[in-house]
Amino acid sequence: MSAPFKKLALIGIGLIGSSIALAARRQGLANIIAISTRKQQTLDEARELGLGDVYMLDAIEAVRGADLVILCVPVGAYESVMQAVAPGLEPGAILSDVGSVKGHVVKTLAPLVPKGVSLIPGHPIAGTEHSGPSAGFAELFVGRWCVLTPGAEVDPAKTEKLASFWRSMGSLVEIMDAQHHDMVLAITSHIPHLVAYNIVGTVADLEAATQSEVIKFSASGFRDFTRIAASDPVMWRDVFLTNREAVLEMLGRFSEDLSVLQRAVRTGDGPALETMFTRTRAIRRSIINAGQETAAADFGRPHQAEPVPPVFIPVREHGGGDDA
Numbered sequence: 461m462s463a464p465f466k467k468l469a470l471i472g473i474g475l476i477g478s479s480i481a482l483a484a485r486r487q488g489l490a491n492i493i494a495i496s497t498r499k500q501q502t503l504d505e506a507r508e509l510g511l512g513d514v515y516m517l518d519a520i521e522a523v524r525g526a527d528l529v530i531l532c533v534p535v536g537a538y539e540s541v542m543q544a545v546a547p548g549l550e551p552g553a554i555l556s557d558v559g560s561v562k563g564h565v566v567k568t569l570a571p572l573v574p575k576g577v578s579l580i581p582g583h584p585i586a587g588t589e590h591s592g593p594s595a596g597f598a599e600l601f602v603g604r605w606c607v608l609t610p611g612a613e614v615d616p617a618k619t620e621k622l623a624s625f626w627r628s629m630g631s632l633v634e635i636m637d638a639q640h641h642d643m644v645l646a647i648t649s650h651i652p653h654l655v656a657y658n659i660v661g662t663v664a665d666l667e668a669a670t671q672s673e674v675i676k677f678s679a680s681g682f683r684d685f686t687r688i689a690a691s692d693p694v695m696w697r698d699v700f701l702t703n704r705e706a707v708l709e710m711l712g713r714f715s716e717d718l719s720v721l722q723r724a725v726r727t728g729d730g731p732a733l734e735t736m737f738t739r740t741r742a743i744r745r746s747i748i749n750a751g752q753e754t755a756a757a758d759f760g761r762p763h764q765a766e767p768v769p770p771v772f773i774p775v776r777e778h779g780g781g782d783d784a
Contacts, residue, residue, distance in 0.1 A: 464625060465490040469526035471519050471541060473497050473506045474692070475587060476558045477532030478596025481511040483629040486598045496522035506593045520548035528625070530582075531557040535564060536698035542572045551576030554622055558584055560645060560695075562609045562638035564702035570611070578618040580610045581638060583645070584631060589690040602630030603751060609638040646706035651714055653696055654707070656688035 468490035470477045477495075484490050495512035496519040497503050507515050516522050523529050523545045533541055538557070549555065555577050559565055565581045573579045586604035588595065606626040610619045623633040636644075659682070663674050674682070700707055724732040 463491045465528045467492040467526040469494045469522045469529045472532035473593050475595040478593045479600040482598035487628045494522040519545045523548045528554050534695050534698045535559040549577050554578050556580050556582045560699045561703040562641045583607045591692045606631040607634050642706045646710040656685040659685050660689040
């Protein structure tokens with residue numbers, strides 16, 4: 461059976477790009493996988509890992525003959541990359557991406573897309589704090605959402621073909637408006653990252669002695685913040701710069717709610733605190749029920765088996781005679 465796409469071109473090969481390459485290879489979704497990245501060292505690493513079939517520094521050569529092109533570079537680089545590859549895009553091809561912001565993608569890419577090419581921005585809501593070609597794994601998208609934001613001008617058959625591609629890699633696919641996507645992701649992803657960067661940054665500013673104690677006695681809550689704050693700094697810089705309006709809107713709401721909590725703590729308003737914490741606990745349960753998290757103890761973190769304490773058997777006192 462022939463693959464859905466004759467040639468898949470991945471421009472950029474970090475965590476998401478390498479995971480797409482591995483998953484697409486496993487599921488037989490493309491006859492040829494072409495990989496392009498601007499750094500020779502990264503390209504060599506991708507080749508050593510066997511992520512693709514052809515490798516090139518020149519992105520325009522990678523997209524020639526491709527019927528699916530996915531941009532896997534930081535959002536801030538989209539315009540320059542698009543200007544470079546546009547002349548090589550084939551009529552009938554699908555052009556997509558994996559960025560966390562969609563309104564900016566449409567605004568930046570749409571004017572540069574050649575006639576006959578379908579622009580269908582995408583966002584796989586999956587990832588880890590690791591980056592680079594070696595960070596990818598084929599199961600990254602299994603059970604995770606991928607949001608597609610096609611414009612009204614896009615042929616629904618093209619959108620369905622791309623949706624089928626993501627479903628074949630294990631994703632759940634949702635179609636929505638680009639601006640709505642950016643508002644939803646501002647609160648579910650972007651603000652949490654901003655808060656995490658801020659909290660961990662506060663620790664970085666502490667005196668050395670206090671900082672070492674914070675690190676030594678880190679509770680699970682702080683550890684989770686450090687995991688989020690370890691995400692790719694270039695990617696997240698671009699997210700906040702390109703989704704500025706939605707982030708500021710949600711940050712304003714967050715600040716207002718934080719002020720209410722601050723007042724409750726200051727005035728000793730226990731009922732108000734308990735009411736808030738009860739509401740937030742319900743959100744957590746909803747996420748688990750939706751299959752987007754685990755209900756396992758300690759949120760499913762792997763743990764080594766606890767050491768078994770030695771058992772001491774008391775020795776019976778004898779009256780000086782030999783054992784029977």
